Amino acid sequence: MNKINKDNKWIRWIKDSIANKYINYHDYDEFQNLEYICDRGFSKVHRANWKSSNNIVTLKSHKNGNNFMKEIVNEITLLNKINLHKNIIQFFGITKMIDNNKDNVDPNYLFIFEYADNGTLRDYLENNFNNLDWNIKLRFAIQIVDAVSFIHRKNIIHRNLHSNSILVHKNMIKLADFVLSHKLAEVSNTSADIIGILPFIDPQHFKEKLNDNYKANKKSDVYSVGVLMWEISSGKRPFESYNKPQQKSTLMLEILNGRREIPTSDAPIDYVNTYKRCWQDNPNDRPDMQQVLSELKSINLNMKNDLSYVNNINENIQNDTINDIDENNEIIINELILLYEDFIQKEIYYEDDYIQLIIKKYIIFNKKNINEIFNYLLNNNKKNKQNIILLAIFYRYGIGIEKNEMKAFELYEEMTRKAFVKSEISEKSNSKKIFEVCVKENNKINAQKYINQKYPTKEEKEKENRLIINNKDLEGHLDLSEFVNLEILNCSNNQLISLDIRKNMRLTDLDCSQNKLTNLDLTSSSNITYIRANYNQLIDIRLPIVNNNEKLEYINLFDNSLSQNLDCFGCFFNLKQLFIVNTDEYRIQQGIFNRFHGSLKPLKSLNKLESLNINNTDIDSGIEYLPDSVKNFRCSIDKRPEAKVKIIYKQLEIFAIDVIDTLKGRYNLRAWKENWKLSKEYQKSALNGKEYEEKGVKSEFFTAEQLMENGVSHEEANSLKGELLIKESKEKYKKQLGKELGNPDELRTKEDEYANLEDQLIKSKSLISSIESRKKELKYLKKKLDEQKYETRSSTASLRRQMNDLEKDINSSWKQLIKTMKIDNKFEEIKVNEEDQQKERSHLQDCLEKLHEDKENLCNKLEIYNNQLTDKEDFINKLQQQTRKNIEELKKQLNEETRKYENSQEKLAILDNQSKVKDDLIQQSEQHIDELKRQLKEINALYPQIETKEIELRNTINTISIKSELGKKGKRLLDNLLEEQIKIVLTNDNFSSEKLEKVKLKLSEEEELTNEEIQNILNKQTEVTWLKLKLKSLQD
Incomplete structure (x- = not known):
């Protein structure tokens, strides 16, 4: 019941949209001569003639259409969004068939599309590849990339890009087959067709069992485009040797392991590098479509010489049109449209005089008169979109008529009323909106003129607090000084070279990413919270001048050309996310990248900072100053190995669990800081210890009186000296032991050394007891000396000698003790090492047992497989015997069928002759009928002419009779x-x-x-x- 209710909801949506003219609906009776084309898995496709215009269209019906009403609604919504682009198959509306049995078409909603006369791109390449030069190949690649870039700007993912989902119409690319939901996609992914589209699928899709979070995204389309670019350059199917369904798994593994097709020898190296970047395994290493489009246009411009393009227009036109140019006016008009769009595609923006010259040369080259073409357009401009567009071009540039831009604009306006342009422009739309859409279809727009046209008065600008002008193909300078109440500005993904927002003091949210800005002044934007200025060419940015700013939360400046330290960010105490990273390898190679340098110290007061990305910059120190609030910190050198940030990366490398955590910026910064503090304390104590050690070494030769004079007791000095020497010996022995443990052959020697050390340790303990007793004796003598200090020196000489002898004895014993301490330390280290070795041996033993177990299992499996193989060999032998028998029988049947075929051929030849005679008679009859029809048409036309002329004669005679x-x-x-x-x-x-x-x-x-x-x-x-x-x- 719920399913029925949901379907009814979507059916009501379609009916309401038709009533509101959001969708163009056409009666099924408007179409005739339906002809089945193909079954594309999730839809059936027919061709038909549109009675009103006699144009050929495509009718597409979804299988189980009424069960997928939501998907149908989604597709309609999407098609209305993208219907404007010239390289996307045009959507005319929908129809619905009433009779279920008529023409064998499902009784569901049918989509009406433009018909592509050249079939799929795959078919086109197979049939025409030998006639294609690199001008055409590049044009095809640019058109595909341009169309995909367009849908990506609309946040639409195609998901199904391959050479059979792209059509060619009048030698122009047409994107088709948008897979809008997983349900529709699943229907099409059968074993029969998956092997053909497998090379175009993002390898990350094959890993989805290992990565549950992976979903198809824009970078998936980029991968597919890379494979398509290779196919256009080679003319071949990718991995065409893999053509059987059972080879699917093998091909999948090959692609997962990094296998890609080999570039052709004639392909431009920059073109090859571009599609190689597109099919990188890691999506983050792939460019976006806008970057690919820029690169291809650059390649195209490098291959073209503008002067030769004009001088050799005839030759270029011949190359750009594969088939011979027909004498038909409609074909000439279509080719002129292609030529004009080629100027725009190749960014060849000539002055009006040059465009006139080129179009006129083209018309003359095709043995046509300019006035003849203009008059034809004038009399047939209601026929289709192409005629209206070309007539507007003639008016715009003054070809065959005096230049009249107003008339050109009126024709654009008429085109929108006839639903030739995007359906989002209703009849209620104002002229500015119509002009915006029509101009955008073929040209970039001057940003300031666009704004001034959309907001012609100062009052309109002052009322606006939200300005969204992204993806408008705007270029040049943009001054928004009069938008004094502007709070939100999104001008991303255009071609702006400068932006003036110094008077927009209320601005809180700015997105000017993906432009060509070199400077950005935000000093007056004291209320700004979010700044997105990534992917520009910024060499200077001036942030708000406010002490202790507590409003700015987000700054994104990645992929610019800034060169400075981090001082400018230190006052934004509320900042939560800061991105100054370099990600674009292509821009880095060109020298366009951020050169932030110095220390992270300026960020120490940003106690709300959570995410910080300094990948591929030259910041090389200051991790200790990072606030504890930082949860995500990225500092890789994946695009610039020479970047100085590698110093920080190396320091943090061991403080991440694995590589994935490193890439995601998940480091244990707290642990690093604790380690850093301990390291600093150790360095400090080591420095002090060095001074004490020098003092201790000298004390070895001090007398008891000298030690007492320096205020240091003999026991304290020797104790301090011993501790430092022990500590030093531990460090030296750790290094020595670390080297020795790397050699397993010395393990037995270590065990012997261990036994010797045990003996020496026992001796060292007795030596410690001896030293303690001598210390007591020395203390007693010192006390006795104090008691006799008023006696003569000679009377105490014996006592002094005893003390000196005892002191030397203690020093000697202390040296031995130091050695034993070293031995003790070594003994402890070896004990620890022995335990580690024991654990390692235990682990190796476990691994060995596991290997033995695995070996037994594999042997058992091998035996089973051998038995199965033997059984299969017997089966194959029997099958071969049966096959030989079948072959003999088939040979007999073949001979019999051959004989029958020869007899039938003789009869067919007789029938064919008879048929030719009948065809000749039919043809003669048809010609005669055509001639009679023509004469009848002339007769019918003559009657009113004769009647008119006789009336004129009578009127003339009557007039003269009356007059005379x-x-x-x-x-x-x-x-x-x-x-x-x-x-x-x-x-x-x-x-x-x-x-x-x-x-x-x-x-x-x-x-x-x-x-x-x-x-x-x-x-x-x-x-x-x-x-x-x-x-x-x-x-x-």
């Missing part, structure tokens, strides 16, 4: 005059001519008629006589 007051005699003379004139026309009789002259003389002298009046009567009688004579000849 002719009596019966005068009227008889006029009758005689007409009779004699008829005889002259029919017989050319001299006698009649003499009589006629006598009658004329009498009318002139007796009735006073003028020669002009008489001659006028004779001329009209002659016209009537000739028309009757012609009628009689046709009737005979």
